[in-house]
Amino acid sequence: MTKSDFLDRLKVNYATGGLSRRDFIRASAATGIGLAGAFSLASQVQAQTAVKGGSLTAGVAHGATTDTLDPGLFEAGFMIPLGLAIHGYLTDVDANSVVQPSVAENWEATPDAKTWTFKIRSGITFHDGRTVTPEDVIVSLNHHRGETSTSAAKPLVSAVTEMRAEGGNTIVIELSAGNADFPAALADYHLAIMPAKDGAADWQSGIGCGAYTLENLDPGVSAELRRNPNHWTQDVGHVEEWRLLSLIDTNARTTALLSGNVDVIDRLDPRTVNLMKRDPSIGVHSVAGNQHYSFPMRTDMAPYDDNNVRQALKYAIDREALVERVLSGFGSVGNDHPIGAGQQFFNADLEQKTYDPDRARGILSDAGISDLKVQLSVSDAAFAGAVDAGVLIREAAAGAGIDVEVVREPNDGYWSNVWRNKGWCASYWAGRPVEDLMFSLAFKSGVDWNESFWSNDRFDALLVEARAELNQDKRREMYFEMQDLVANKGGVAIPMFASYIFATAATVGHPETFGTNLDMDSSKFMERWWRA
Numbered sequence: 197m198t199k200s201d202f203l204d205r206l207k208v209n210y211a212t213g214g215l216s217r218r219d220f221i222r223a224s225a226a227t228g229i230g231l232a233g234a235f236s237l238a239s240q241v242q243a244q245t246a247v248k249g250g251s252l253t254a255g256v257a258h259g260a261t262t263d264t265l266d267p268g269l270f271e272a273g274f275m276i277p278l279g280l281a282i283h284g285y286l287t288d289v290d291a292n293s294v295v296q297p298s299v300a301e302n303w304e305a306t307p308d309a310k311t312w313t314f315k316i317r318s319g320i321t322f323h324d325g326r327t328v329t330p331e332d333v334i335v336s337l338n339h340h341r342g343e344t345s346t347s348a349a350k351p352l353v354s355a356v357t358e359m360r361a362e363g364g365n366t367i368v369i370e371l372s373a374g375n376a377d378f379p380a381a382l383a384d385y386h387l388a389i390m391p392a393k394d395g396a397a398d399w400q401s402g403i404g405c406g407a408y409t410l411e412n413l414d415p416g417v418s419a420e421l422r423r424n425p426n427h428w429t430q431d432v433g434h435v436e437e438w439r440l441l442s443l444i445d446t447n448a449r450t451t452a453l454l455s456g457n458v459d460v461i462d463r464l465d466p467r468t469v470n471l472m473k474r475d476p477s478i479g480v481h482s483v484a485g486n487q488h489y490s491f492p493m494r495t496d497m498a499p500y501d502d503n504n505v506r507q508a509l510k511y512a513i514d515r516e517a518l519v520e521r522v523l524s525g526f527g528s529v530g531n532d533h534p535i536g537a538g539q540q541f542f543n544a545d546l547e548q549k550t551y552d553p554d555r556a557r558g559i560l561s562d563a564g565i566s567d568l569k570v571q572l573s574v575s576d577a578a579f580a581g582a583v584d585a586g587v588l589i590r591e592a593a594a595g596a597g598i599d600v601e602v603v604r605e606p607n608d609g610y611w612s613n614v615w616r617n618k619g620w621c622a623s624y625w626a627g628r629p630v631e632d633l634m635f636s637l638a639f640k641s642g643v644d645w646n647e648s649f650w651s652n653d654r655f656d657a658l659l660v661e662a663r664a665e666l667n668q669d670k671r672r673e674m675y676f677e678m679q680d681l682v683a684n685k686g687g688v689a690i691p692m693f694a695s696y697i698f699a700t701a702a703t704v705g706h707p708e709t710f711g712t713n714l715d716m717d718s719s720k721f722m723e724r725w726w727r728a
Contacts, residue, residue, distance in 0.1 A: 259442025268347025486627020
């Protein structure tokens with residue numbers, strides 16, 4: 197099967213709604229790939245030393261015609277890895293979630309964490325040969341600041357009051373309040389270093405200082421990248437050419453890998469993992485992290501503007517059933533807040549919500565609410581199994597006397613037409629390495645990615661206080677309270693944390709340890725993996 201034939205088949209798959217499980221098995225047989233045989237991670241031995249050269253193709257479950265090279269608008273698994281590959285960042289969060297130097301070779305802060313000094317590594321150049329200067333860094337961060345900024349990272353730099361270049365390659369950043377996590381914030385994938393042009397950041401050209409140059413971008417379809425021979429370090433950027441394909445349909449991605457048309461796919465359907473494991477030429481990887489599947493309710497719309505309704509719906513969800521039947525055990529139950537059990541300030545003392553239809557019914561009765569009927573918009577564009585999750589939620593809620601109508605939305609346009617538009621829908625988050633970043637991006641009042649439009653004055657105040665607090669015990673108390681507020685006052689049901697599940701062909705080499713902050717090695721697979 198040629199790639200042209202394969203793409204033609206994809207068009208048919210999209211038009212007909214994808215492949216059935218039987219079609220998946222038939223396609224595997226048609227491409228000559230055996231599904232029998234024992235599997236173990238050892239069956240696909242990966243050289244632990246990276247080699248240079250070759251080409252690889254990744255099929256990812258993301259991509260839209262509205263995708264843009266504006267890093268402030270980067271989102272999901274197509275533009276995020278593309279942005280990380282072509283751009284440099286002041287700092288980096290490594291596979292062990294430790295903040296490391298990158299474009300900035302070192303930094304220091306005043307005792308109150310309000311003034312930060314970063315030294316820019318000398319000799320770093322953009323793809324067009326220009327040297328990276330403090331001016332480039334300043335205009336790049338300014339791109340996300342100000343009243344007119346549309347950047348999702350705006351809350352991460354909102355405390356910046358002044359930036360100035362000092363002594364050649366040094367930048368001083370003044371904050372309105374202390375931020376102990378500021379270096380980690382600067383590693384966020386939105387905060388790319390771009391060349392200055394006419395006093396502003398030039399994002400339109402796609403020129404960066406990262407390990408790859410962007411050769412072609414067809415939004416919603418594909419991208420082609422070539423290794424940057426002048427990158428400041430040879431520790432990343434091993435493959436000569438990477439190609440990204442937007443394959444939103446889960447079955448289409450799976451077939452693409454089994455047929456050899458792609459080398460890497462993300463977001464496996466947990467229900468087909470065991471089937472894929474039986475092919476010794478495929479490496480299936482399950483990595484626990486902070487990824488969580490959510491069901492945001494717009495708190496500015498009835499009936500979700502009533503916390504009684506939100507709490508009742510949360511108690512009417514059978515979390516154990518979702519983990520078992522949607523994730524096939526590749527995850528754990530969530531407690532309606534986004535902080536993972538492995539994070540520093542995870543609130544293990546918070547009461548874990550369980551399926552309690554009587555309690556849900558009682559909450560509604562005490563609030564004088566009867567015959568609650570709601571709509572839940574779902575699509576597997578949100579996450580593999582989201583439609584099935586909606587059905588399970590409907591069935592469980594019925595036990596509490598709640599009528600949930602599951603509305604199956606089209607995959608195409610889901611993130612622009614449904615998410616943050618419909619009253620209740622399915623969503624997912626990769627999480628962030630520190631608590632402040634996740635709360636600041638998605639739960640602070642008024643930020644662009646606050647998917648439930650929730651606003652809570654106490655939460656907002658704690659967010660600022662905890663960020664500036666250097667005493668760890670006091671910070672812990674604050675983050676504990678914030679998790680309680682989100683779980684019991686907030687507008688998002690977060691019933692499950694899902695492991696990242698992705699697959700690689702024998703053509704792919706990778707490090708032994710994967711990053712856990714985003715899917716596919718913290719979305720740095722193009723920088724860190726190689727042609728085996």
